[in-house]
Amino acid sequence: xxxxxxxxxxxxxxxxxxxxxxxxxxxxxxxxxxxxxxxxxxxxxxxxxxxxxxxxxxxxxxxxxxxxxxxxxxxxxxxxxxxxxxxxxxxxxxxxxxxxxxxxxxxxxxxxxxxxxxxxxxxxxxxxxxxxxxxxxxxxxxxxxxxxxxxxxxxxxxxxxxxxxxxxxxxxxxxxxxxxxxxxxxxxxxxxxxxxxxxxxxxxxxxxxxxxxxxxxxxxxxxxxxxxxxxxxxxxxxxxxxxxxxxxxxxxxxxxxxxxxxxxxxxxxxxxxxxxxxxxxxxxxxxxxxxxxxxxxxxxxxxxxxxxxxxxxxxxxxxxxxxxxxxxxxxxxxxxxxxxxxxxxxxxxxxxxxxxxxxxxxxxxxxxxxxxxxxxxxxxxxxxxxxxxxxxxxxxxxxxxxxxxxxxxxxxxxxxxxxxxxxxxxxxxxxxxxxxxxxxxxxxxxxxxxxxxxxxxxxxxxxxxxxxxxxxxxxxxxxxxxxxxxxxxxxxxxxxxxxxxxxxxxxxxxxxxxxxxxxxxxxxxxxxxxxxxxxxxxxxxxxxxxxxxxxxxxxxxxxxxxxxxxxxxxxxxxxxxxxxxxxxxxxxxxxxxxxxxxxxxxxxxxxxxxxxxxxxxxxxxxxxxxxxxxxxxxxxxxxxxxxxxxxxxxxxxxxxxxxxxxxxxx
Numbered sequence: 001x002x003x004x005x006x007x008x009x010x011x012x013x014x015x016x017x018x019x020x021x022x023x024x025x026x027x028x029x030x031x032x033x034x035x036x037x038x039x040x041x042x043x044x045x046x047x048x049x050x051x052x053x054x055x056x057x058x059x060x061x062x063x064x065x066x067x068x069x070x071x072x073x074x075x076x077x078x079x080x081x082x083x084x085x086x087x088x089x090x091x092x093x094x095x096x097x098x099x100x101x102x103x104x105x106x107x108x109x110x111x112x113x114x115x116x117x118x119x120x121x122x123x124x125x126x127x128x129x130x131x132x133x134x135x136x137x138x139x140x141x142x143x144x145x146x147x148x149x150x151x152x153x154x155x156x157x158x159x160x161x162x163x164x165x166x167x168x169x170x171x172x173x174x175x176x177x178x179x180x181x182x183x184x185x186x187x188x189x190x191x192x193x194x195x196x197x198x199x200x201x202x203x204x205x206x207x208x209x210x211x212x213x214x215x216x217x218x219x220x221x222x223x224x225x226x227x228x229x230x231x232x233x234x235x236x237x238x239x240x241x242x243x244x245x246x247x248x249x250x251x252x253x254x255x256x257x258x259x260x261x262x263x264x265x266x267x268x269x270x271x272x273x274x275x276x277x278x279x280x281x282x283x284x285x286x287x288x289x290x291x292x293x294x295x296x297x298x299x300x301x302x303x304x305x306x307x308x309x310x311x312x313x314x315x316x317x318x319x320x321x322x323x324x325x326x327x328x329x330x331x332x333x334x335x336x337x338x339x340x341x342x343x344x345x346x347x348x349x350x351x352x353x354x355x356x357x358x359x360x361x362x363x364x365x366x367x368x369x370x371x372x373x374x375x376x377x378x379x380x381x382x383x384x385x386x387x388x389x390x391x392x393x394x395x396x397x398x399x400x401x402x403x404x405x406x407x408x409x410x411x412x413x414x415x416x417x418x419x420x421x422x423x424x425x426x427x428x429x430x431x432x433x434x435x436x437x438x439x440x441x442x443x444x445x446x447x448x449x450x451x452x453x454x455x456x457x458x459x460x461x462x463x464x465x466x467x468x469x470x471x472x473x474x475x476x477x478x479x480x481x482x483x484x485x486x487x488x489x490x491x492x493x494x495x496x497x498x499x500x501x502x503x504x505x506x507x508x509x510x511x512x513x514x515x516x517x518x519x520x521x522x523x524x525x526x527x528x529x530x531x532x533x534x535x536x537x538x539x540x541x542x543x544x545x546x547x548x549x550x551x552x553x554x555x556x557x558x559x560x561x562x563x564x565x566x567x568x569x570x571x572x573x574x575x576x577x578x579x580x581x582x583x584x585x586x587x588x589x590x591x592x593x594x595x596x597x598x599x600x601x602x603x604x605x606x607x608x609x610x611x612x613x614x615x616x617x618x619x620x621x622x623x624x625x626x627x628x629x630x631x632x633x634x635x636x637x638x639x640x641x642x643x644x645x646x647x648x649x650x651x652x653x654x655x656x657x658x659x660x661x662x663x664x665x666x
Contacts, residue, residue, distance in 0.1 A: 012309050020302045027294030034290050038283030043243040046197075046259035046272055046279065051241065053192050053203055053270035054261035060191050061164065061266050064181060065145040067103075068166030071096055072179045081108075081168045081176040086116035093119060093179075102187045104161060105153070107180035109136060116177070122155050135180060139165035143175050147266045149207040150185060150224055159220040160185045162213060188214040192270070199281075201274035202252070208267030210237055236260050236269030245276060330434065331414060337428040338388060340365045344430075352412070352435050354405030365431075370403040371396070371412070377609050387416040387429040402433065411436040506637045511559075513641055518557045520585055520592070521549045527564045527583075531572060539577035542568065545584040553592060554665045559638045564594060566631040567658045571598035574656070587664070591644065594660040602652040611648060612636040635660070 071077065071093055080088035086108050097103050097119060106119040113131025115122075130136055138146030148163040161182045168177040188205060192214055197203050205214035210228025212218065227233045230249060235242065241261040248254050257279040260271040326333060327347035335344035345360045353360075353369060360368050366381070373380050386394035395415040402412040413436040419428040524544050535542050564583075571581040579599040586593050603611060612632050636646045643663045650656035 012313050015309055016302065016305055019305045020298055023294075023298045023301055027291070027298060031287060031291050031294060035283065035287045038286055039280065042279050042283050043257065043259070046257050046274065047241070047243045047261070049195060049197055049203075050243075050259035050261040050270055050272045053195055053205075053272065054241075054263045054268075056191055056195070057188070057205060057263045057268055057270060058266065060188075061147050061263070061268075064103075064164045064183065065147075065166060067096075067100055068145065068164055068179055068181050071106075072166045072168045077179075078168050078170055078176055082170055084110075086177075089177075090117045090119055090121075102183055103181050104184050104187075105180075105182040107163075107182065109178040109180065111140070111175050111177060113140070113178075125155065135163040135165040136178060139167055139178055140175075143167040143169070147268070149209045150211050150213045152224065153182065157221075160213075160222075160224055162188065162207065185213050185218060185220055189216065189218055197272050198274050199278040201272060201278070203270065203272045205263075206233055206236060206269050206271070208237060210234070213268070232258050232260050232271060233269070236262055236271065237267070239264075249273075332431075332433045334360075334365070334369065334431045334433075335419060335428060336365045336384075336431065338426070342368065343428065349433075352404075352410065352433065353402065369431075371433075372401050372403060372409075373397065374399040374401050374411075374613075375609070384416045384429055384431060387418045387431075388426055391418045391420070391426045393417040396433070506634070511638075511641060513556045513559065515554050515556060517552050517554055518560065519549065519552045521547050521551070523557065523561050523564065524583065524585070526561055527568055530565060531569055534569065535572050535581070538572060538575070540572050540575045541580045542572065543580050543582045545582070547585050551587075553662065555642055555662055559642060560662060563635045563638045563642075563660060564596075566635040567594075567596045567660060570631050571596050571600070571656070571658070574598060574600035576600060588661075590665070591661045591663050594662070595657055596660075597655065597657040599655040602654050602656055603648075603650040604652050608648075608650070612646065 074092060076092040077089055080086070080092060089108055090106075093106055096106050105122075107115065107122075108117045109130060110116055113129050113133075113136045115125045115128050115130055117126065131140075133148075134151070135146060135148035138148060144167070146165045148165065150160055150162050152158050153161050161184055164181045164183070166179045166181070167175050168179055170176055192203050192205065193216065195203055202216060203214075204212060206227060207213050210226055210230075210233045212225040212227060228237065232244065232246070239262045243257065243259045246256055246258050248256075249258075252273050252275060254275050254277075256273050256275045258271060258273050260269060262269050326344075329346060330348055332349035332352045333344065333346040334342060334349050337343055342360050342363055342365055345355075345357045347357075349360070350356055355368050365384075366379075371380055372378060380397060380400065383394035383396050386392060393415055396413050398413070400412050401409045403409055412433045414432045414434050416429050416431045418426045419430055421427040524547065528542060528544055531542060568581060568583060575581055575598040582595075582597045584595045586595070612635075639646045639660055639662070644661045646658070646660050648656055648658045
């Protein structure tokens with residue numbers, strides 16, 4: 001529970017919010033867009049139906065006009081009309097109503113608008129002028145066919161009709177009269193009854209004055225209803241078309257969609273009405289379905305994302321715990337792949353090597369870490385190769401050093417183990433190493449103690465023996481010789497003790513460097529005076545190259561004196577009798593280089609790498625040259641403390657030259 005609460009306070013829910021928010025916004029956008037699209041589709045559908053109705057009405061009127069033109073163009077008809085024989089005209093048209101049953105009445109007028117005859121006969125109207133009527137004025141204007149507005153016919157029975165007036169023309173295009181075809185409004189109603197306008201929808205037609213001429217509930221005997229005051233009807237009369245949403249009106253007592261279209265050429269209009277609840281029912285259903293789908297999508301994505309993020313958060317917690325545990329391990333842990341690229345690096349590895357995790361990851365292992373043997377200074381990675389190639393855990397050799405980022409070295413130890421993948425193939429290696437300096441120091445202390453005990457045993461035994469012999473010796477010369485030997489042996493013990501103390505101070509890092517301005521001539525004179533007696537006893541001459549008394553450097557006088565003393569003493573000890581040890585000091589750049597050259601026994605090539613190690617003495621040192629093997633070790637250690645370097649050049653049997661550099665200003 002606490003873990004879940006921790007995750008809630010973590011970026012998990014923030015991430016989840018930013019994952020689902022775009023989906024929610026996209027869902028809302030698409031739903032709104034689909035809503036608008038379906039709205040437009042519904043409106044376009046109603047508009048199309050209205051236009052279809054208008055086209056149908058236009059075609060019907062065209063058809064009746066064509067019938068009228070066909071009848072009026074009959075030679076018998078226009079010849080009889082030209083003679084004014086209207087009875088003959090009616091005889092020639094007597095079969096029209098039977099042939100075209102939708103025609104209610106066929107009327108004949110002369111060019112002045114006087115009613116002349118009709119089928120069926122209407123005697124009471126013959127001879128009357130109808131020039132004032134809409135249909136006669138319309139057709140006589142340019143003697144073209146004309147569809148009249150709706151009106152209630154005069155003779156009984158009275159019912160509402162629409163007339164189609166067609167001029168009777170001579171072959172010379174001279175008006176001879178007017179043929180009037182009258183149709184009942186229920187005929188027009190029949191035209192549009194077959195048009196599907198949707199549930200609860202209605203369709204109606206108005207004439208050019210805005211009078212209702214077709215509706216499913218139309219009664220032919222009722223007075224014509226005038227709807228010209230309604231906005232959509234006014235637009236129809238003006239020739240407009242469109243789709244609108246209206247509140248309740250004369251036809252539908254609720255909000256509805258009104259689609260209207262003008263019947264071109266004839267001034268009529270078709271309008272379709274349908275309640276919005278049914279007109280947009282499909283839109284609403286699809287929008288709701290889309291909304292539900294998006295709710296499901298967002299829910300599924302949100303839940304999936306939550307569980308994925310939750311799993312990742314738990315995995316991260318576990319990884320962080322493992323990383324913390326890994327970083328808490330005191331040993332350096334480094335993992336590499338088969339290409340030797342570093343893929344894991346813990347905190348202790350940084351502490352031991354000096355390389356940060358960022359610097360190491362992804363780099364070649366051998367570019368970052370270098371393991372070398374202390375004995376021969378050669379790189380040794382065979383234990384890692386064994387882990388990768390032989391698929392087995394391999395330990396480091398003893399006496400291994402790790403070269404750190406700053407170039408310093410540290411004793412290390414441990415092992416390498418293979419990393420085995422799911423396929424069973426070795427994918428790399430895990431290298432574990434630890435700073436073995438303290439272990440080595442402990443081992444060295446034991447070794448140093450053992451070595452010191454061994455080294456002390458001989459001179460102490462020799463000193464005691466000669467002291468005991470000298471005490472009992474009666475001969476003065478022999479007594480003095482015994483005392484001299486005992487004194488020399490005790491001096492060896494004293495030197496070894498001092499060296500051991502100095503080596504211990506170096507190993508424990510207890511030596512402080514005290515810098516001051518030092519004249520080199522004073523240090524060289526001090527070294528010469530300390531070694532003069534030893535050199536004379538061995539028949540060796542120490543030659544110090546002249547140096548200006550004003551030359552001074554900033555360094556530790558005590559340490560520099562010890563360095564030069566140990567190096568020059570080593571040259572004196574290993575020089576042949578009657579030879580010379582040459583000491584020179586030369587400034588090169590920002591450091592002084594001291595060269596100590598002897599003509600002694602030299603150092604075997606195979607032992608060069610061990611020259612500055614503790615307790616090392618060359619195999620050709622000879623029994624007449626006692627020593628403890630610490631002098632050069634101390635010299636190198638002191639030189640390093642002062643920021644300098646130490647090296648040598650030697651040929652066995654031809655002598656050795658040691659080089660010591662000291663910065664002019666530390």
